[in-house]
Amino acid sequence: MTTEATINEESLHTLIGGVLQDLGGAFSVPLVQIGESLGLYRALHENGAQTSAELAMKTGLNERYLREWLSAQAASNYITYDSANNRFSMTPEQTFVFANPDSPFYLAPAFGSAAAFQHNMPQVKDAFRTGEGVAWGDQTECLSCAVARFFRPGYQNHLVQSWIPSIEGISEKLSENGSVADVGCGHGISTMIMAQAFPNARVDGFDFHEKSIEEARKHANQHEVPNLTFHIQEAKELPGKYDLITMFDCLHDMGDPVGAMKTIRGALNPGGAVMIVEPMAGDSLEDNLNPVGRMYYSASTMVCVPTSLAQETGAALGAQAGEKRLRDLIVNEAGFSYCSRAAETPFNLILEARA
Ligand SMILES: C[S@@+](CC[C@H](N)C(=O)[O-])C[C@H]1O[C@@H](n2cnc3c(N)ncnc32)[C@H](O)[C@@H]1O
Known part of the structure; x- marks a missing residue:
């Protein structure tokens, strides 16, 4: 049986880092589906940088839910957060992957x-x-x-x-x-x-x-x-x-x-x-x-x-x-x-x- 003494710390950190990335992706599965089906990525792309309140106004959706969703998406780097004005937006690359159904990398x-x-x-x-x-x-x-x-x-x-x-x-x-x-x-x-x-x-x-x-x-x-x-x-x-x-x-x-x-x-x-x-x-x-x-x-x-x-x-x-x-x-x-x-x-x- 493996004991702690045989664990290589560097390998362990690398493994945990990779698994944490994966868990973030796995936890994101329903959030990306929500974002796609409610048109949130599209709304962010089409209307430019927005606060959660502005996105709520545009989409008619609940601000509190949107704020949490936006925070999770920014932490995933699927969208971008600007702390100077509290606004969320999408770079052309993020749009390519999440908001443009015709892109070859619409994932x-x-x-x-x-x-x-x-x-x-x-x-x-x-x-x-x-x-x-x-x-x-x-x-x-x-x-x-x-x-x-x-x-x-x-x-x-x-x-x-x-x-x-x-x-x-x-x-x-x-x-x-x-x-x-x-x-x-x-x-x-x-x-x-x-x-x-x-x-x-x-x-x-x-x-x-x-x-x-x-x-x-x-x-x-x-x-x-x-x-x-x-x-x-x-x-x-x-x-x-x-x-x-x-x-x-x-x-x-x-x-x-x-x-x-x-x-x-x-x-x-x-x-x-x-x-x-x-x-x-x-x-x-x-x-x-x-x-x-x-x-x-x-x-x-x-x-x-x-x-x-x-x-x-x-x-x-x-x-x-x-x-x-x-x-x-x-x-x-x-x-x-x-x-x-x-x-x-x-x-x-x-x-x-x-x-
Ligand atoms: C992964 S899906 C791909 C569907 C479609 N070609 C596409 O690219 O979106 C595999 C398809 O193969 C079909 N399929 C599997 N075995 C089959 C068979 N023996 N005869 C006919 N269709 C079959 C399934 O019903 C399914 O629609």
């Missing part, structure tokens, strides 16, 4: 994902004992909303601008006519972005989760996008033929990713391609012992592994499978002739596969 929705993981904890904890899965549809309802909101800024900023152009010949094909299947599309954010960017192409979104497809259809009905349709469909049963098949953050969630990729290979038109977007990861655990790997291993424990284990085969690749494992699966197990990295962001690995 506020990620706190909603953390809340959903916590909500799901009892059933995932039970699954540790039984080894069984927890189906995507049995997780808390807002998990799919939280995931859709978390990934949206990445798709908004990269999908049409750089990911699709990184796959030779596909932008041109979709601009003329062409067809896209977005497999495991969830709420269909990526599907909608592609349908709007390529109005001459037919764009179909598929997901086996009924409620997600309902949300996707609701969202599509609010916009006029005649070339977009959503379908409830298991990936392994994808119907039809397509020029581009996309898979955003879903391959590793599937119970039978090899079976899904085999079907998808057969659903490609000649000259077609598959774009597989997976969480950024190195090939080994030690490569992933960093802030992004830490987030994704945690998400994978709470969501990705349970989702896969709840399905037939239960391959449970995990969110940090890494490029080598994914390419091996796609080429050697599912029979694609070609698979390589087409693009990347700090959060995403974008693979292109050809039949």
Whole structure:
């Protein structure tokens, strides 16, 4: 057993300092959700430096609650406090992360994902004992909303601008006519972005989760996008033929990713391609012992592994499978002739596969 005599003080201080930072972040989860959903970051950004009383006037919210919330946010360095005039404001960088939904680093929705993981904890904890899965549809309802909101800024900023152009010949094909299947599309954010960017192409979104497809259809009905349709469909049963098949953050969630990729290979038109977007990861655990790997291993424990284990085969690749494992699966197990990295962001690995 470890005794105090064997404790290295410096290591202990470093560990405690890190854990205190983390606890501050964990305690902030509901506060960031409140700030986002009540429009507090936006109000601070749009109206400039304000006292808590001024913010209360602007928003019609209670000053005492706002004062405490503002103090916590300033202590987190999510907003800025000027003691000379008792006002709170947001720097351009703080705005970029908390108040601008179109920025590629709009991270506020990620706190909603953390809340959903916590909500799901009892059933995932039970699954540790039984080894069984927890189906995507049995997780808390807002998990799919939280995931859709978390990934949206990445798709908004990269999908049409750089990911699709990184796959030779596909932008041109979709601009003329062409067809896209977005497999495991969830709420269909990526599907909608592609349908709007390529109005001459037919764009179909598929997901086996009924409620997600309902949300996707609701969202599509609010916009006029005649070339977009959503379908409830298991990936392994994808119907039809397509020029581009996309898979955003879903391959590793599937119970039978090899079976899904085999079907998808057969659903490609000649000259077609598959774009597989997976969480950024190195090939080994030690490569992933960093802030992004830490987030994704945690998400994978709470969501990705349970989702896969709840399905037939239960391959449970995990969110940090890494490029080598994914390419091996796609080429050697599912029979694609070609698979390589087409693009990347700090959060995403974008693979292109050809039949
Ligand atoms: C992490 S979410 C990603 C959703 C969406 N692509 C996005 O990026 O926002 C994973 C999605 O894969 C779907 N999924 C998992 N296994 C599936 C399967 N075998 N067939 C079809 N969809 C599946 C889930 O329902 C869920 O919507």
